[in-house]
Amino acid sequence: MSMQYSPPSFFKQGPPALVRLAFFVFLSLVMLVVDTRMRALDALREAVSVVLYPFQRVMLLPRDGVRYVADFFEVNSSVQQEIELMRRQRIEMAQSTAQAAQLASENAQLRRLLGASERVPAPAVLVQVLYESRDAFSRRLIIDKGSHYGIIAGMPVIDDGGVVGQVVRTSPMTSEVALLTDRVQSIPIQVLRNGLRGITSGGEIPGRLGLRFMASDADIQVGDTLVTSGLDGIYPEGLPVATVESVERDASSGFARILCKPVAGVERYRHFLVLQTIKPQELNNAPGDESSKSEQSDKSSPSSMAPRATPSR
Numbered sequence: 001m002s003m004q005y006s007p008p009s010f011f012k013q014g015p016p017a018l019v020r021l022a023f024f025v026f027l028s029l030v031m032l033v034v035d036t037r038m039r040a041l042d043a044l045r046e047a048v049s050v051v052l053y054p055f056q057r058v059m060l061l062p063r064d065g066v067r068y069v070a071d072f073f074e075v076n077s078s079v080q081q082e083i084e085l086m087r088r089q090r091i092e093m094a095q096s097t098a099q100a101a102q103l104a105s106e107n108a109q110l111r112r113l114l115g116a117s118e119r120v121p122a123p124a125v126l127v128q129v130l131y132e133s134r135d136a137f138s139r140r141l142i143i144d145k146g147s148h149y150g151i152i153a154g155m156p157v158i159d160d161g162g163v164v165g166q167v168v169r170t171s172p173m174t175s176e177v178a179l180l181t182d183r184v185q186s187i188p189i190q191v192l193r194n195g196l197r198g199i200t201s202g203g204e205i206p207g208r209l210g211l212r213f214m215a216s217d218a219d220i221q222v223g224d225t226l227v228t229s230g231l232d233g234i235y236p237e238g239l240p241v242a243t244v245e246s247v248e249r250d251a252s253s254g255f256a257r258i259l260c261k262p263v264a265g266v267e268r269y270r271h272f273l274v275l276q277t278i279k280p281q282e283l284n285n286a287p288g289d290e291s292s293k294s295e296q297s298d299k300s301s302p303s304s305m306a307p308r309a310t311p312s313r
Helices: 017-038 042-119 290-300
Strands: 124-132 140-143 156-158 163-170 175-179 186-191 197-202 209-212 225-228 240-249 256-262 271-275
Touching: 042 124, 042 271, 186 240, 209 240
Parallel strands: none
Antiparallel strands: 124 140, 124 271, 140 175, 156 163, 156 271, 163 175, 186 197, 186 225, 197 209, 209 256, 225 240, 240 256
């Protein structure tokens, strides 16, 4: 009895690979021609795309996430740069506006000073404040002109509003000005309303003047304007000094306590006028003119002033 065996199906070989390749190529060409000519696969293509769309979206999620994070940081960085640029521009615009306002204010004050210099009966020198004195117990300013410009100690300083102070010390290029609110400053004044005379002094209250030694029944009221009397020969007559702010009458002491507010921009402005109301001695006598000096000394000596005896006949 003979037995016949056939190879298992696992080992059975189909058509050759070349044949299968040719078959699938032919099938693909046929499907392309049919799809191009008859549009027969459009419905199948749409159905497959609908089925595969969720899977495509899931596969694209990592890419979209990375792109979203990158865009977020890029936009955030761009926004931060724009905010910083806008903040810098805002600061620059604010500085430009402040500088323009300051220049306009200084220009207006200089125009007012020009008008004030034409009204006062004395030559004036325009000065600018360099800085304030570091002495905490005085109110003084350092200005940018000194004896080289004809400024000497004692000259009054004014602005377009009125009296600011007085030059107390000079150097060739700078000078020190004591404000009228300084504790060592005193100015002879008179009340513009009735001509009542008095003396103002500073230092009692910061930024205010005191009108001392006024009788408790003196005719002075809140709001009265005080002007220079000109009796000291330094301040020209009629310069505004202050306005009366408060009057306290004390009959027991016999004097009134009067506080006044300066009318000048003592704490505000940077430009002032120095009035050359005082002439230095060397301007009157030229240096080296010894003969004129000796003649003046001879004329002023008692012997030269005495009458000479005439001989008797």
